[in-house]
Amino acid sequence: xxxxxxxxxxxxxxxxxxxxxxxxxxxxxxxxxxxxxxxxxxxxxxxxxxxxxxxxxxxxxxxxxxxxxxxxxxxxxxxxxxxxxxxxxxxxxxxxxxxxxxxxxxxxxxxxxxxxxxxxxxxxxxxxxxxxxxxxxxxxxxxxxxxxxxxxxxxxxxxxxxxxxxxxxxxx
Amino acid sequence: xxxxxxxxxxxxxxxxxxxxxxxxxxxxxxxxxxxxxxxxxxxxxxxxxxxxxxxxxxxxxxxxxxxxxxxxxxxxxxxxxxxxxxxx
Numbered sequence: 001x002x003x004x005x006x007x008x009x010x011x012x013x014x015x016x017x018x019x020x021x022x023x024x025x026x027x028x029x030x031x032x033x034x035x036x037x038x039x040x041x042x043x044x045x046x047x048x049x050x051x052x053x054x055x056x057x058x059x060x061x062x063x064x065x066x067x068x069x070x071x072x073x074x075x076x077x078x079x080x081x082x083x084x085x086x087x088x089x090x091x092x093x094x095x096x097x098x099x100x101x102x103x104x105x106x107x108x109x110x111x112x113x114x115x116x117x118x119x120x121x122x123x124x125x126x127x128x129x130x131x132x133x134x135x136x137x138x139x140x141x142x143x144x145x146x147x148x149x150x151x152x153x154x155x156x157x158x159x160x161x162x163x164x165x166x167x168x169x170x171x172x
Numbered sequence: 173x174x175x176x177x178x179x180x181x182x183x184x185x186x187x188x189x190x191x192x193x194x195x196x197x198x199x200x201x202x203x204x205x206x207x208x209x210x211x212x213x214x215x216x217x218x219x220x221x222x223x224x225x226x227x228x229x230x231x232x233x234x235x236x237x238x239x240x241x242x243x244x245x246x247x248x249x250x251x252x253x254x255x256x257x258x259x260x
Contacts, residue, residue, distance in 0.1 A: 055235060056180060056234075056235035056236055056237060057180050057235065057237065059235065059236070115185055129181065129234075130181070130233060130234040130235065131184065131188055131233055131234060132185075132187060132188060132233050137233045
């Protein structure tokens with residue numbers, strides 16, 4: 001039952017997936033991540049196996065693997081709520097979708113439409129910046145020396161996927 | 173394009189920000205006692221100096237924090253306003 005229900009899910013890109021791959025670049029989408037928005041605490045929420053991005057002074061985004069349970073909200077949100085009394089904890093899994101860019105050319109692709117400095121000295125592993133990429137609001141986090149995760153609003157996902165495909169042509 | 177100093181994110185392009193007008197405009201203590209002219213003055217009339225102006229900005233595409241800067245209206249030079257950061 002659960003597997004059948006989960007198989008019916010559709011990401012913001014619909015049936016077309018983002019799948020760009022070149023000698024020094026891969027871009028894929030990860031549509032069903034568990035995303036939890038935490039506000040009102042200056043201490044980082046702790047979730048095993050998840051990336052925790054600091055979006056503002058008291059604003060965090062927890063980026064955890066997809067939940068395999070069919071529920072009204074991800075179990076991560078419930079456990080965070082009891083761990084962080086007083087903070088606002090909201091499951092925003094369907095608000096944003098995740099694009100993963102890996103390879104030495106990943107930064108160069110983003111530089112075509114983004115004025116943010118993504119140098120590893122400015123944006124070390126685990127750090128996150130928010131800004132505009134190709135007229136869409138995104139947050140960009142670094143997970144490795146040449147791996148970046150992009151969180152974009154679901155309604156901008158198709159636009160940004162088309163833009164990334166176009167911008168990456170010269171690196172393929 | 174202006175470059176604005178966000179206290180949390182650092183210097184960023186003006187396109188990421190929203191403008192909030194003059195800083196330090198206090199809400200009237202007894203709004204019901206104001207006549208129409210005084211209420212209109214509170215709502216609409218702002219200083220329009222030729223020179224340094226203290227104003228509010230919100231980092232809309234970033235950390236969503238409101239902050240205060242001083243901007244020179246002729247040269248567009250922008251400096252963070254340390255004293256006014258407390259006005260939240």
